[in-house]
Amino acid sequence: SRSQGSSRNMPLDSWPSQGSDFAQKNERQKWEASLSSQLQSGTNLQTCSVNDSGSDKDGDADDSKTETSLDTRWSPMSKQSSSYSDTDTTEEDSESSDDMDFLTRQKKLQAEAKMALAVAKPMAKMQVEVEKQNGKKSPVADLLPHVPHVSECLMKRSLKPTDLRDMTTGQLQVIVNGLHSQIESLNEELVQLLLIRDELHTEQDATLADIEVLTRHQKRMAEKTPAK
Template sequence: MVHQEKRVYQAQRNERESIRQKLALGSFYDDEPVIYTSCSKNGPSSRLQSGVNLQVCFVNDSSSDKDSDAEDSRTETSLDTPLSPVSKQSSSLSDRDTAEEDSDPLDDCGGFWRVQRRLQEEARVALALARPMARMQVEVERQIQLHRRSPVADLLPHLPHISEGLMKRNLRQGDMRDMSLGQLQVITNDLHSQIQSLNEELVQLLLMRDELHVEQDAMLVDIEDLTRHAHSHQRHQAEKAMSK
């Protein structure tokens, strides 16, 4: 029973990896037309674009003043932060897609192929932005962790180098030899507190990872359903063209 479950799990994992590789290479969309019947205004590229703007704004500590006037709030649609070429491409794609949605109905044959090309471009942009955004988020969290003040700094104000060593998790043997038993006990308690905090953070991250895996599986299933729907739609269009 255990071996059978392992084989099923490995097969599902291989299938997910195959779909991800096809998406990354673009062959999944190039070989088979895809249509998204419920196109939302906030596509993957626009959501990732807003996430990149927020991350860059946070790293550079920049801020934008917002007026209370309703007309100004409608015109302010993006932060005044320089973006990478990929991000600029994503923004231009979103503007162009909005114009296409207003002018081309989905039922039109030409609109179908335009929607297909738009989805292909959005998927490629989303895949290109995923890795830089993840690295940026990790770097931001690492900087926050490095600049976090240790509680020992308040308990041992006359030993600033000890607090700095604790933040870097690196204490010299000579420093500990010169400290009293009470000071060592304070440092021990602080280390135990940090261990407990890191364990709780690890549990939360593992739970988040499991939720993201479930969400990823659901998205892959949606991609398969949309691909089947695109196949049937293409066959229907071909039959209509032949009947005419």
Template sequence: MHLDAHGLTQEKIKSSGPTTAEPQLHAQKNERESIRQKLALGSFFDDGPGIYTSCSKSGKPSLSSRLQSGMNLQICFVNDSGSDKDSDADDSKTETSLDTPLSPMSKQSSSYSDRDTTEEESESLDDMDFLTRQRKLQAEAKMALAMAKPMAKMQVEVEKQNRKKSPVADLLPHMPHISECLMKRSLKPTDLRDMTIGQLQVIVNDLHSQIESLNEELVQLLLIRDELHTEQDAMLVDIEDLTR
């Protein structure tokens, strides 16, 4: 006749009496509870079996289990602190890696600032050169205007001295004042009365030649005057542009 385990245990309890049945039931409950804990916490059984299995009959963990749990907590704390140090080191590395590519930018910005300062210095030098050039041109213009009138008078005197003498002086050597009068265009009627027709004809021809030469000289001087007026207008325009 076959009986199950539960029936055998019940018969054993009945045969043993009321005094021994209660401790056995309590031990069975503890074993079942420990089995349930092992099944429920199977994933943590490999890491710390002593924490969950080393329980005394009273349900409190033993000294070895408590020491083991304390060591496990210390190991966890050490691992956490090490991971924090590693994370700090990684952060410092990332910060240095982020700072490293910024160094060319800082160099570029410094080069831009140096370029700006050089451009400002060149602009200031250009302004100084412009002002010095303006002052120099103004001084030269004032000096030229002041020297224009005396230079013109000197030029007229030189031209008078270089002018050729009239041939009348050679034809009328006994009348030297006639040549001077012809040069000054101031002949008197008394001088003409004393002359012959031939002498008067020489004087007339000389006057015609002088008129032609003077006309040619006048044309050349007018052309020179036009050129000088053009240069003067250009200089006045330049001076006006510089004074703005």
């Protein structure tokens, strides 16, 4: 009862000190809880940063794997493209070799044509001279030496009836036989010349066909070549 009385008689100024102690204790507990919370959040942040760095490393590794897989995937395409480039190079080489063959053939044909034209004129003159030499003497002149004017007229194909008036039947028969033999000889020569003409026509047609092919090829090459 005395203690109760003493508590009842306790002065009022002693209560605030006790209240302040409680408040300080309360504040301390709050501060410790806040500090613990901050430490916990810091630990969580560190863990998150570690996890993020790990995820970044994993992401880099995945990226490198992806790049490697892409490289591996595209490597056949690169090989295929390189094979295509090799094929294009081979085609270009074949085209260039074809062009070289075309130019070589063109030069060869031009040289042959020039040579043929250069030789044709003197050969024709020589052939005419040979024919003149062979035609100067008629076979009738050997058979009728005493009538040279008849042989000359036969060569000139200007024989007149007055030239035959004083000739005998035997002499006239000789002239007829000579003319027949000359006709046969000329016919044989004509056949040979016709055969030569056919051969020349065939060669001419072949040459014209080659020229046409070369002209078309040259036009195609000119169209492909860009104008400078």
